[in-house]
Amino acid sequence: MTPADLAAMHCSVARTLDAIGDKWSLLIIRDAFYGLRRFDDLRKDLGVARNILADRLGKLVDKGVLVRRQYEERPPRYEYLLTERGRDLVGVVLAMMRWGDTWTGAGDPPVTITHTTCGHVTEPVVACSHCREELRLGELLADPIPVFAPRKPGMLDPVA
Amino acid sequence: MTPADLAAMHCSVARTLDAIGDKWSLLIIRDAFYGLRRFDDLRKDLGVARNILADRLGKLVDKGVLVRRQYEERPPRYEYLLTERGRDLVGVVLAMMRWGDTWTGAGDPPVTITHTTCGHVTEPVVACSHCREELRLGELLADPIPVFAPRKPGMLDPVA
Numbered sequence: 001m002t003p004a005d006l007a008a009m010h011c012s013v014a015r016t017l018d019a020i021g022d023k024w025s026l027l028i029i030r031d032a033f034y035g036l037r038r039f040d041d042l043r044k045d046l047g048v049a050r051n052i053l054a055d056r057l058g059k060l061v062d063k064g065v066l067v068r069r070q071y072e073e074r075p076p077r078y079e080y081l082l083t084e085r086g087r088d089l090v091g092v093v094l095a096m097m098r099w100g101d102t103w104t105g106a107g108d109p110p111v112t113i114t115h116t117t118c119g120h121v122t123e124p125v126v127a128c129s130h131c132r133e134e135l136r137l138g139e140l141l142a143d144p145i146p147v148f149a150p151r152k153p154g155m156l157d158p159v160a
Numbered sequence: 161m162t163p164a165d166l167a168a169m170h171c172s173v174a175r176t177l178d179a180i181g182d183k184w185s186l187l188i189i190r191d192a193f194y195g196l197r198r199f200d201d202l203r204k205d206l207g208v209a210r211n212i213l214a215d216r217l218g219k220l221v222d223k224g225v226l227v228r229r230q231y232e233e234r235p236p237r238y239e240y241l242l243t244e245r246g247r248d249l250v251g252v253v254l255a256m257m258r259w260g261d262t263w264t265g266a267g268d269p270p271v272t273i274t275h276t277t278c279g280h281v282t283e284p285v286v287a288c289s290h291c292r293e294e295l296r297l298g299e300l301l302a303d304p305i306p307v308f309a310p311r312k313p314g315m316l317d318p319v320a
Contacts, residue, residue, distance in 0.1 A: 005207075006183065010270045012260025013190045013253060019264065021183040023166065030173045033297075034307045035318045045307050047165075064263075085263050087297055087317060091286030093173060094295060095255040100172025103224075103245050104179065110170045113316075114301040120290035126251030127287040130280035135254060137193075137247055141274040147194045147205050156273075157247060158195045 011146060019063040020089065024048060024056045026096070029065065029082075029089055037079040038071075065089070094124035171306060179223040180249065184208060184216045186256070189225065189242075189249055197239040198231075225249070254284035 006018035020026055027046055036042050043053050057080055060066040065086040071079050082089075094113070101109040101123075115122040125134045137157045144151035166178035180186055187206055196202050203213050217240055220226040225246040231239050242249075254273070261269040261283075275282040285294045297317045304311035 007264075011190075012257045012265060012270060014187060014260075015264035016256040016260040017183045017186055021186060023177045023181040026177055026181060027174065030171075031307055033316045034302070034305050035314065036307055041307075082317060088262065089259060090295065090297055090300070090316065092252070092255045092259055094286050095252045096176040097172045099249060099252055100174075100176035102248065104167075104175035105172060110172055111306055112303050113295075114303065115288040115290065115293070115295060115299060116301055117293060117299045118288060118291035120288070122295065123289040124286050124295055125289045125292075126254050126284050127292060128275040128278060128280070129283040129285045130275065131278035132285075132287060132292040133275070133277060135250065135273075135275060135282065135284055137250055139275060139277045140250070141276055142194070143272050143274065145194050146271060147191055147196050147201075153274075154195065156193045156250065157242060 016092070019065060020060070020092075022056070024052060025060060026093070028053075028056055028060060028080075029086065030093055032066065032080065032082050032086065033090065033093060037081055039078065039080075042080075060086070091124075091126075095126055098124045176252070179225060180220070180252075182216070184212060185220055186253070188213075188216055188220060188240075189246065190253055192226065192240065192242050192246065193250065193253060197241055199238065199240075202240075220246075251284075251286075255286055258284045 006014050009015065020029060028042060031042055031045055036045060039053065043050060046053070057066065061068050064083055066080040067083050068078050068080055071077055112121050114120065127134050140156040141153055142156055143153035145154040166174050169175065180189060188202060191202055191205055196205060199213065203210060217226065221228050224243055226240040227243050228238050228240055231237055272281050274280065287294050300316040301313055302316055303313035305314040
C-alpha cells in the first residue's frame with residue numbers, strides 16, 4: 001500500500017495517518033505546539049538527520065498541516081508554523097500524551113497541562129460532543145463497521 | 161534515532177509513538193476495534209504483505225497492546241485481541257477519526273459513532289477532565305515546555 005492508497009481509503013483514520021502517520025511527523029507536530037519552528041531547532045531537539053527532517057517538513061506542508069515562511073533573506077532561512085488544520089491536531093496529540101502518561105510512564109507525567117479557562121490541571125478526556133461523558137468501549141456504536149460485508153452497524157471492540 | 165531512543169525519551173507523546181507510531185500499527189489497532197482479530201482477515205482488509213503484518217503484530221504484542229491467542233490447533237492458528245492497554249487507545253483513534261472527518265473528508269463521515277449511553281451521534285471532543293469543556297489552544301499551559309532550556313511553563317502554540 002502506498003501513501004496514495006491511504007489517502008484514497010474511505011476511512012478518516014487512514015486519511016489522518018496519510019497526513020501525519022509516522023513518528024517523525026508527529027514529533028515535529030508536537031514540537032510545533034511547544035513553539036519550535038525553525039529547521040535547526042527541530043533538528044537539534046529531535047536528533048534527526050537533515051534529509052529526513054526536510055522530507056517530513058515538506059510532506060507536512062504538502063498536507064496543509066504546516067506552512068513555510070521565510071524569516072531571513074541572506075542567507076534564506078525558513079520557519080514552519082502550524083496552519084488551522086495543524087492546530088486542530090492538538091486533540092490527537094493530547095490523547096497520545098494522556099495514553100503515554102497512563103501506560104508508559106513511571107510516576108509523574110513529564111509534562112502537566114493546565115486548562116487556564118477553569119484553572120485546573122487537566123487530564124485530557126475524549127468525550128461525547130453531546131453529553132460530555134468520556135467515550136468508553138461498550139458504549140460506542142459504529143455505523144457502518146467498514147471491514148465486513150455486508151456493511152452494517154456494530155459495537156466497537158465487539159469481541160471484548 | 162532508534163525506536164529504543166523514542167521509548168527512553170522523557171515525553172509521553174514519544175513513548176506512545178514508540179508503541180503505536182506507524183501507519184500499519186494504527187490501522188491494525190483500528191481494525192481490532194472493528195472486530196478483526198485473525199491474521200488473514202487483517203491481511204485481506206489492509207492489503208498488506210504478510211511479513212510486514214507479522215512484524216507489526218509482533219511489535220504490538222511486545223508493547224502490550226495486543227495479546228496473541230491460539231484458536232485452532234491443527235494447523236496452529238492465532239488471533240490477536242486488544243489488551244486493556246490497547247482498548248484504552250480508543251480515544252487516540254477517535255481523535256484521529258474526528259480530525260480526518262473534519263479536514264480530509266468530502267461531506268458525510270465514512271463512519272458515524274453513536275454514544276449509546278446518551279443516544280446521540282457523537283463527534284469525539286478532547287475535553288478537560290475537570291470542567292469538560294473542549295481543550296483549545298490558547299487555553300493550555302504546559303509545565304514544563306520541554307524543548308527549551310531552562311525548562312519552564314509556557315502556553316502551547318505560543319507563536320500563533
